[in-house]
Amino acid sequence: MTMSLSADLWPDVQPETARRLMLAGVESFARRGYHATTTRDIASAAGMSPAALYVHFPSKAALLFAISRSGHEQTLALVRNAVAKVQEPVECIRLMVADFVAWHARRHTIARVVQYELNALPEQELEVVTELRREIERLVREVITEGSATGAFTVADPRTAARAVLSLGVDVARWYSERSRQTPEALGKEYSELVLSMLGTRAG
Amino acid sequence: MTMSLSADLWPDVQPETARRLMLAGVESFARRGYHATTTRDIASAAGMSPAALYVHFPSKAALLFAISRSGHEQTLALVRNAVAKVQEPVECIRLMVADFVAWHARRHTIARVVQYELNALPEQELEVVTELRREIERLVREVITEGSATGAFTVADPRTAARAVLSLGVDVARWYSERSRQTPEALGKEYSELVLSMLGTRAG
């Protein structure tokens, strides 16, 4: 029994046609950008007529929002999982960065939409997503602050350090492709070493 | 005697009206993105009629290209300058990152267009810009490789490390604003410390 990619990515979206539209949207938005993508592009990539989009989504922007929110929730879940599972700051950051980077590599198409099409969102929807982003940054910052206090990390400013850590992870989406030499997991591991080094751990 | 900002940014562009259009373009492209910006937006922000744009630029895309190429040339010049002035890898990277980051903070509006509106460029123009980007990455990679060989740096893979260094610098453009607590120069200095730490120097 095989499962479609879209069912894997958005198991709670019904019906399957709506998921196909989201997948087509992701690919179009990632390649050309939101504003350069037409509803006709999306619909025909999903094998339907332009009007079919409006059966499942009230607008083109709503489709973007569905994609963006889901992506942000997935990455937030990764970060939360690391915080919940590992108390010790060094190992927590190691797991967090490894997962975060691996996700941005494996799902680089989605991640590109999530990270680089933010300002195409309508105001209200942007607020929802911004709240998720703040929470992600807050969690990272707290772990770094904690590690700084115990002496595990040596950083001038946890706020700047947290932003730098996220920059490293986020930017992976921009350049990673299927033809990259490393698997998402291997890249995640390498990046977690770089980050721990950057944060000034004694034994990287 | 006062000088306009645009004359400071693009001293070789004539006449002043063309520079005003570029400035208006930068601000519009940075805020809304290239495709969401209309030629009417740009023209009216520069205080002129829509048709005036076409006196100085053959198309909207040509305006973007002028902005993008100039920005890339400026950042490449920064990197080249560091390589030319400082032979020793650690100090070379320190200067390079400090300047690169400070530029992306001070010119964050331009930098946002330079870094995030690439795929709006027509194919031929994109090639020109891509070549400049490759050169920047190559220079960074070479310094890291050299420092790795002499034992000044300790990195698993210079290619990945170079990309990480650039990711840190580029991403500054995304979040820096005039209200940020640090001056561009202070941020550059802080980031250069983070990068040297990341590259595994003994005395960060």
Place this chain on the structure above:
DNA sequence: CCGGCCACTGAGCAAGCGCTTAGAATGGCC
């Protein structure tokens, strides 16, 4: 076999797009 329901289509509308064109101002040079 029927009737309502849901997903979907074909056609098309109003608005906005990049860009063009004809012509009006302006300033320098004889």
Place this chain on the structure above:
DNA sequence: GGCCATTCTAAGCGCTTGCTCAGTGGCCGG
């Protein structure tokens, strides 16, 4: 003053856009 080059505008053309709506086919309970 007469002439040209340069720079800008008013108007608008042809096209594409996001989205709508009347209608169609297929499925399901009865």
